[in-house]
Amino acid sequence: MYALVTGGSRGIGRAVSVKLARMGYRVIVNYMSNDAEAEKTLDMVRQAGSDGELLKFDVSNTEAAREALESWMKAHPEDYIEVLVNNAGIRKDNLLVWMEPDDFTKVLSTNLFSFYNVTRPLLTPMLRHKYGRIINMASLSGLKG
Template sequence: MKKIALVTGGSRGIGKAICIELAKHLDLHILINYNSNEAAAKDTLAQIEAFGGSAEILKCDVSNAEDVEKTLNIWQTNNPEQGISILINNAGITKDGLFMWMPEADWSSVFNTSVNGFFNMTQKVIQPMMLQKFGRIINIVSLSGLHGQAGQTNYSAAKGAIISATKALSKEVAKKGVTVNAVAPGFITSDMTKDLDQTQLKKQIPANRFGEPEEVAHLVAFLASEKASYITGEIISISGGI
């Protein structure tokens, strides 16, 4: 029986690349979580099935605790012999702007998706992982959470909170065979960066290019594998040297 991996925000960009990588190279059954873009989720599913991989779509809003609870309870009822062994907390949004003029809604929505999403999903799966003495929790954060970024105080704060949570939670669950790590991408080609001036930004990157979602996915797949069982509490940057 295949292990189950749940990827939040798995329909596009980095999340999509992670879903495909985990299905193809670790032979996992993938739960592709999405909130609004059903067409993109179906495309991810189709790409996985095209090479013989195994996946299904799981719609829910990670920031809504009741929605997460209901969705995962239904899935578990329909799959009583299985459990989620790998959780990739990838879902996140940006609402950029200078802090002094930032609407409260832009602060709350970014924080709710990233931080509450992490809490809602992780708390739901952590106990079964500990009982089975195996688990991988991988949080997709950002260089903004490590260093801060002007115009992204809300996003930097949200990702910084998850970075700290990663370090703390890893200490609570390590004895039970559960690892908790975070991956901090720099500038990666995706919907989130499509409007940025790459020509100017490349000057800040020693590698002189944006990264690709697949490069992030390769790192995530390693951390999700058995080979990474002694790596926990780490924040690994993938940024071309920034």
């Protein structure tokens, strides 16, 4: 049983990764840049009694997400990711009047479009196995604006 946690290298993503490991899942820890923190999370997953692996890619990049997930699926032809936790997110809080267009685009790409980028490639295997769980995390900033 595999579970993928986006933004799994720190914070809530790390806690979710460890909890899933305790539940018996092999945890795929997605992260974008902090190799040391990702390795630390993977160590914690192993200390929790399970195994896992790191999968480094930018969830806001459609092609990078597709390529990483397709590569994982080809390397694991007998397995599939049955639990997906869309946790990756960034915060660039500002009043809209002062928010730069690039910041707004990056927030939407990471916090919203990443849901599509990561979920879509994993849906077919879930449907084929007639089982899958997708959990989407959100912050209070995202909910309240």
